[in-house]
Amino acid sequence: MNPSSSFTRIVRRVLAHPSIVIGGGLVLAVAAVALLAGVVSPYDPLASNFRMKLQTPSAEHWFGTDHFGRDVLSRVIYGGRLSLQIGLMVVLITGLFGTLIGSVAGYFRRLDDPIMRLMDALMAFPAILLALTVSATLGASVQNVIIALSIATTPHTARIVRSSVLVVREMQYVEAARALGAGDWRILWFHVLANSLAPLIVRLTFVFASAILAEAVLSYIGVGPPPPTPSFGNIIANGRDFMVEAPWVTIFPGLAIVVCVLGLNLLGDGLRDLLDPRIKVGP
């Protein structure tokens, strides 16, 4: 079979899942706007103009302006960029540590119990409260938000990796590799992990979505990225005091969160169906 026909086959399989197409499309669109923030945002997100404060949405200001006269659309675009950056970093860190912890626990049986009890203990704290505490205690900054969210999302990820490693390590090809003299780490990396990727990818899509939601909560409470840097959460927090006169300052960033998170959730659902219809890892 020539490579181009197998490529079209893959594309056709992907396109057969409408949630991947719609979700992936939404995510790509949001990512494109975030990447091109400097080009597409009509105003400087930090430029205040008191004569233009709390303007209703209009042709000049599609999403209206806030109490400093800043353009809400521009702030939402830049806020989205920050939220996506934070989400992406959380996905990378959680992916790394979740894989490391989960695979060691699943593969080296003697370490399983102590490691998983530790993860159970971390999961006993409400994730959002754990993130709030860590972020506030370390001090509100983008970096600390990323650390806090990674700590909150890693245990569940490790548990998912562990359970697929537990299945894969009993497979005959792993036994074959061991019979051929492969060492533990080689087996773990090339045989076990390579075959446990599907649930991890699906889980990380949902981690991305929940990181965006959690970042917004942290910023809303006031322990997220410090103002005036816009993030989804602190735009909403800013708008809260003017919710009655100027609901648009609160409404639009919230809708932007819904679009991002919905896109990621759809993508995760679609990937789950595509990669393995049997696995179930909820958001």
Add this chain to the structure above:
Amino acid sequence: MPQYLLRRFIAAIPVMFLVSLMSFAVIWLVPGDPASSFLDASATQEQIARIRQELGLNQPLWQQMLHWYGRVLTGDLGQSILLHRSVGEALLERLPVTLSLAALALVLAAVLGISAGIFAAMHRGGTADRAVMTASLLGLSVPDFWLGLVMIVVFAVGLGWLPSGGFVPITESVVGWMRTMTLPALTLALVQTGFIARMTRSAMLDVLDQDFIRTADAKGLKHGFVVLRHGLPNAMLPILTVLGIIAGSLLGGAVVVEQVFSLPGVGRLIIGAIMSRDFPVIQGGLLFLAAIYVVINLMVDLLYAVVDPRVRL
């Protein structure tokens, strides 16, 4: 059955041990001196020394930990630096608000979610199924604190139907309690409803494919009856698991929703403590909520045994 329960109970002990260690360790995360982070820059040396004394920071680490475990085991969570009262008392006083909010939301979410999930499973692949699934995915994608703000604008400020915040104890006035709890509970329930609906649907689909359902249908029973009497009980196990999982996110969500609706619950106490760096309240609060979570999951394990006799073996 007692053996199974004993096993679950024993498994929870090391977890609780680690949970209390982690709650205590929060204070180690502080860059610099926890005592001076509680005070502002103008604090005198004596004030800092007094707070250090109160937090027990002058003792060696192992003594601090021993002291912490000793107190926790006797149910003493220490004294708040800010409120000048026992942390345990402050938490217990606010517990009814948080628990009733979470319980109300759980009931709402379970009733709505399970019925929507069953409905979707019965119409698999049809328009009704797709509508329920889309709605629940949308519900999962809405930030709860933002939904709360929107509800306040629409139902409290706009239509004036319900108060925008505050709390009336149920002992004072049942109607007042209902009025103050409706919007927060709805806000908290919506996200969880989506989650429960999706899980119920997939659990039901697994069951409805099985032979005994076809047999029941074939012998002429009404399909609705078959789904409820033969299908649902067999799908209860995964649904229960979900209820255990969301207990954690309900408690976390309650923390946030309390903040939005100014409800005087445990969450608001802890967030206030986080903001003012009142470490005994943060440590005690974290331990308290985590302990509730562990207990709820033990209760879910117990329910497994009630719902599915095979678990007892």
